Amino acid sequence: MSETPSQDDELAGTEQPFVQHLMELRDRLLYCIYGVAVALIVLAIWPGPNGLIDFIAQPIRAHMPPDAKLIAVGVFTPFFVPLKVLMLVAVLAVLPWIIYQLWAFVAPGLYSHEKKFALPLILFGSLLAYVGIAFVQFFVLDKMFGFIQGFTPTSVAATPDIASYVESILSLYLAFGMAFQVPIVVMLLVRFGIVEIDKLKAFRGYFIVVAFVIAAVVTPPDVISQLALAIPMCVLYEVGILGAGWFLRVSKAPEDSEEA
Template sequence: MADSPDKNKEDELAGTEQPFVAHLMELRDRLLYCVYGLVIAGILLSIWPGPSGLIDLIAVPIRAHMPHDAKLIAVGVFSPFFVPLKVLLMAAVLLALPWLMYQAWMFVAPGLYSHEKKFALPLIIFGSFLAYCGIAFVQFFVLDKMFGFIQRFTPASVAATPDIASYVESILSLYLAFGVAFQVPIVVMLLVRFEMVTIDKLKSFRGYFIVLAFVVAAVLTPPDVVSQLALAIPMCLLYEVGIIAARYFSKFSKSPEESADSAQP
């Protein structure tokens, strides 16, 4: 009796194993490519808009709520030098993010099956897009509303002239918090794809996630209600997006064997 086609079918990754040293060399090369990308992005941003231009850009939300002639101050001796460099590095990472994600993809791709490659790359692209959306949301909406809210509580006898170093540190933490929080759909899709949880379970967990979102927002954002709501509400909406997307993603990313098994009565 002939064996079934499934038994005769060879593992497509069979024979592709590499020595540990080869993996280390590949990792080294990918890290070097990441560094090259960051250097190129840094050079381009140094030419235009330049460190001063980047500082002016990220200072727009707070300066809109300061007196007309007021400026941010530099308390530290070396702040005028190191703060623009920190902002330049942050901007270089954001500009080179697709390239960095591509290098991560190229490192892990040889160890993935064809059906896994089919959904891994779109997830990387979608995740990068969500991170950009989270950071843009902070820059163009959250900061303006947050500083407007805080400014209402500033006494008339107090001149609100924040230190540039503390300001940059605060907004960098917000960028990171929103960039990570906006990955909720990716997490939900992967949980469903790897059968760690069902869509029905996610729906029943909806109320608990709303509470969790507000707790996370209270921990990650400044102690003002505006920024907390601005993080918690999008997380709840993105949770719903993840539930909807997971239904289609789990079907699209199935292996041929899984599709055949699900098609059987």
């Protein structure tokens, strides 16, 4: 009767030559490119680059005069800005597919109990990124531009440049998408033994200060966007602490669970 292989031997014999790793990486990158290309084609057909520009411009257009429009200062701005937005939205649309390809590349080097929690964690991280971007589009931008436009003198016509506007909101999308990954970072820090839950709880007051400092650096100089980033980061930090204990239990190796 053959013995069941131990957890230490689970990955024995799964090593691959370096060239084969490079070929696997090439294939995964090609899959990512194919996914982005499909998303580009679909989005170019509907709603199209102009439709995407109209959608992301809604928050600022809501606080401009009815007949006012965003302007294009650069000669090639009307051509390159919609393409830039189209590319970004295509990447965001297939973000779970891209992260899955990354996971599939490293999955052969993971133990079975690690594979069980890796994929749900990736999907949860993608969902948090989408929530952060949606929070910017449907709440933060509206409140931020309403606050800014309230300080515009009546003798001044606020007609922002579309390129400047897109750069600003893309930086906010990135900032909030990354900030909403706080629970993932907290749970991974606990899972890999870098920090203990008790220390995270003791660090709670310092994290609040760190969150407001980060918000002051990465957001525009208005109190609305800064609070809109700092407060969710503090809440998500608490969510990460609550989820870290559960995640630590469910992601243990079978041998560790039996010993416990």
